[in-house]
Amino acid sequence: MNMVPNDLCACGSRLRALRCCQLDARTLGPASASRHLLPLVDEAIACHTRGAFAEAERLCLEVLELAPGQGGALAVLFQIRKAQGARPAAEALVRRLVALDPNNIWATQELALLLFGKGDLAEGEVHARNAVRTAPTDPQSHNLLGMILTEANRPQVGEFHYRKALELLGQRQPILLANLAWNLKNQGRMAEARALYEESVALAPTILQTLLGWARMEETDRDFARADALLDDAEKVAPGHPSILLHRAIVRGRAKDYDAALALLDQLEGMNQSGGLGTNELLEKGRLLDKMGRFDEAFAAFDAGKRKNVELSGAVYMAEHAAQLAGRLKAYFTAQRLRIVPRAKPVESGPRPIFILGFPRSGTTMVEQTLSAHPKVSAGDELTLVHDIANLMPRMLNSPLAYPEALADLWMGDQSEGLDNLRDHYLQRVRQMGVVEPGKSRFTDKMPLNETHMGLIALMFPDAPLIHVLRHPLDIVLSVYSNHLTHGFYCANQLETIARHYLLVMDLVEHYRREMALKYLAVRYEDIVDDQETHVKRILTFADLPFDRKCLRFHENKRYARTASYAQVTEKLYDASRYRYRQYLKHLKPVIPLLEPAIARLGYRIDG
Template sequence: MASSSPITKKPDPVMGKLKDIIALIGKGKFAEAEAAARQVQQSAPGHADANNILGIVLINRKNPAEAVKYLGIAARKEPGNAIYLNNLGCAYLDLGLIELAQAPLERALAINPKLTKSSWLLGEFYRFAGKPERAWPYHEMACRDEPDNADYKFALGKTLEMLGRADEARACFAALRDHPVHGDFVLYRLAVNDKHDLASPLLAEIESKLLVPSANRRALNALHVGAAKIREQNGDYARAFTHYQKANIADMVPFDLVQYRTWVDALIATFTPEVIAQHQGKGSDSDVPVFVVGMPRSGTTLVEQIIARHPQAAGAGELDRIWKIAGNAQYRGDVSKFLPVFAGAEAPKVAAMAESYVKLLKFFGPEARRVVDKLPHNFEFLGLIALLWPNAHVIHMRRNPLDTCLSCYQNRLSEAHGYSRDLTTLGLYYREYARLMAHWRKVLPLKFLDVDYETLTSDFEAQAKQIIAFLDLDWDPACLSFHEGTSAVRTFSRNQVRSPIYQSSVGRWRRYETQLQPLIEALGDTV
């Protein structure tokens, strides 16, 4: 009879290699970590930890699209592992696939209620979804569990800001004003969310900081804009404009206007009535999508909120899904490749892609007949939209070109808006936008409504009724109470839409007429 002895579990050789990769991540050596993680994953493709680590490295390498693949494998291998589910949900949020993020994050928190990061990410999920009232408990929970975590506190402040709970948001931000990462951005938010006079200690604090400029260009931009807003509030327009100039110089992004003009030329040449008629029939016949387009800062948020107050409509905020679909279809870049790609695509696959976007909209308004995507720059993709969603409604917001461009110049637009950093480039870009929109209005068979911001603010009820009628919805007086809603307001306009209609933004450019001469010259006859 053989003697019994304890069974010794063999060490997992993969885990030793993964520890080395984790050490590389800790040192910020992400390229080395990726190479090593790929090698381990290829040698053990079914190993949950190997897939999870590779996914984490890819997120750090700004490649969430590929990260999702490996994080998904890990989560399927061990569906009870809260960490894997949390990482998968995080990657979905990074990708903008918001409709997919909720389930893994909720499962992660259900498995491990003490997983504070999942609480925070669920708060982020609901904030991105335009539901700050549902985000708040999760952000509050994360801050309660880790009161010294600045990221959680900053997120809570932004959620409170969306909810209009100004005093609480202010207190949340004020606690971070000396933080090495968030401090400068906190000072900006404190500046723009309140009224301050020129003797304000906050203005003195910001301008004192600017004497020793931050190396972080976005932080430097934020401080200059914060100071500019306070000076502008008090009529000190000359010094305010100097701050706006310095803000844009600090955050200058290269923008190739010649290349952009060439792309607009190609769109105009490609999308003719004959081409559109020839290639229709592959998309979705849904009439749920409503696209509110135009230049940034033209009033798109106001129109979205009017519509979103209707009981049969909803607002989804600014979604980047069309931009991604356009990229995959070769619509962006070399437009000559778009039609062959589109023509060669199988009709069922195109229809499924179009329907997936409709499902995303229905995520924001499950019972809604109309859901608004108010990403202004969808004006560039109206050719694609006409093919994929021919029954969509398009509302084109127009505003005085000088007021529009000035507002773009004064606000902290992302790197995607490199054209906004220089007044001459901004004016020339506006001309391209106007040229492209004129073409779309001539050739596209979409339902179009042009709305002028100035008319909307001066004759609000009549214009609101026209908008609702255009969407084939019965009039509802709730649409006049747009300022009582909070849904999906994630842009710079969040403070404006909490107030009844006003006209103080009309003609603002006159305050800076002298400084705006390069813009006026570039705009030419569009003014």
């Protein structure tokens, strides 16, 4: 076999491009056509089993040049490339395996795990769900879906799958217990999480990831001394491991020992001179430098972290998709049409939602912590339910159209109560997720960018308060840039795409406000910082809640906020986050012309 190097696929599989990523699946013959190659495949498998990886690779490449759909050779070459850390090649190979045989549970699980590892939770979930459908009694299928749902901010559903995996396994498996503990930590159920970590470590005291997860839980729960002790235990298991340094840096940062935290990150960078720091480490370094007043260095770290994220994940802003959705929403939600579109009936009994809307990093977490400190309010956190209903709507309304056009089926006699059904589905899911604590009558939903679907929310819950949190646009863009976020069609990796998506969403909000009646309140983050009591009273009055002084002490709220703001909202109200952009004006210069009209319209100005 004579390959020209320039013909090799860019993914790194070492197959020719025409036999790899440029392969036309329609040209593949039936499996029976490659039966004569099975002895070579068997030999490759045997070589791989005994550790003769180079020979196994040679045989697989030879087979796949002749029969690119040969499953056994694909599986062996996938395992070789995965072990080598050649992620693009491994992904390309396992994708082909799954495409050839969607019921191949092993390949489906491997693809889901690979996508989870690179942060593509949306597609990873698709394959993890298919793994559960294909093998509903396989614990690993449920474990994978639990992992993905937990990291996708749906921990209640993730918890179900972790517990199902434990039930199917029939034993207390240490890693599964640790996974469930992390899930419960993300729900703010710290005591339950701690008990599971204790059990997991008692069964297997030398699993590094378990000790690191437990240390992170204690840091989240503000027990920094316990977190340090657990990291000392981790050091005994894996002396000098880079992840231990990162976790120590996070703990030191939370304890406001910024110099020590930065020194640990510098030490971590020195250990990996070829690859440097990863995305999360670079962004953490930038935030530390920001707190130390070293703003130019901080922005350089943010810049490097975002470039590293694009390099590793390939995630770029889905500008066309975002614009198309916004255009279709504006075309559908018009005053003329809305005059004849029915509304759901008001919720007559049971808990009712309060929607906290706002762009990521606008202050929505602080407002939720304030409201959930009230004795009548439970925190729902980032509920994906409105987005889920938008996706489910065509099926639920038996419509051939997509959302939002599927709402036209509400004019059909058999769908005249369709919005009531959508509303009830939302409330049923809230009950199933255990969002509402006993004795409470209201709950919050603060999913970032829910304002994109403000029209749908108002149709389902015409009486629900819509509290829209505003913040200086330059502060929002800067804060999104300094954090690792996936909301907003992956807009967060560049300043310009953050600004463009912000403008797109704000334009959509203004459209909804012009075209339909809304129970809407805009509240500025800066106003709450300036005069907390006045504006908290205003919010509570708008939400039909009596004033309670506990809401002024939101930092004493013991619930864990599952957002990048989890550390800030455990502290008293302070003004360090107001107008941070002033320290970064030269770095934000490219987006200022884009944002100036919105800044003026919202009553802000740009101060040097």
